[in-house]
Amino acid sequence: MINSVFNTTVEGPQSLPLQDVFAKIAGVSDGYDNKVTQENTYGMDNNMA
């Protein structure tokens, strides 16, 4: 019989800084720079010129 306590694994820290979590989410989801490069329409450098 398998002991249900033995094979229980709970991972993860107690509390995470939300700014760090969503900065990472944003970091891997950011396709905006691709769009800037491809279309050369947006982007602050154009506006500043």
Place this chain on the structure above:
Amino acid sequence: MSINFNESSKQGAEKLTPDIKDNGEDPLEKSKRTGERTRFIHKPNPLVERSYQIFEYDFKKGDYEHAGDYVLIKKDEKSEVTEKKLINLMTLLNGKDDLIDISNLTSTRVLFTLVPEAQAGDQTKIILKDYDGSGVSKENAIFTIRKGVLHDKFSV
């Protein structure tokens, strides 16, 4: 016979969800069947289209408890993008860092806003937004999680 009971937990959420998609098994049922526990898991909300429920394992109760929601506002977002965002979010909440890069699937920048505590009640509420370079950013999704899972590192 040798069984590694912790194998699924080590894999993290990014491995858990594709398994769900592959065999259609409910993540809660799977955890009960296998006895393996990941702290946070997500599953589609059966009552709200394009929304997900987030469950946290309660060690004292020995079962998963509803801990939050992810409600997609931008209903025309590709399911693949939404699902991978959720997987990344669960990965981070589970203390892991191996995220899926989905920048090639979007043409927008992700912004986020923390809803003030007075309005969010007993939950932490974050509004995710898309910025495509024109006009103002548009709301993408609302993520809520029980207070205490995340904290504002700039609050005093």
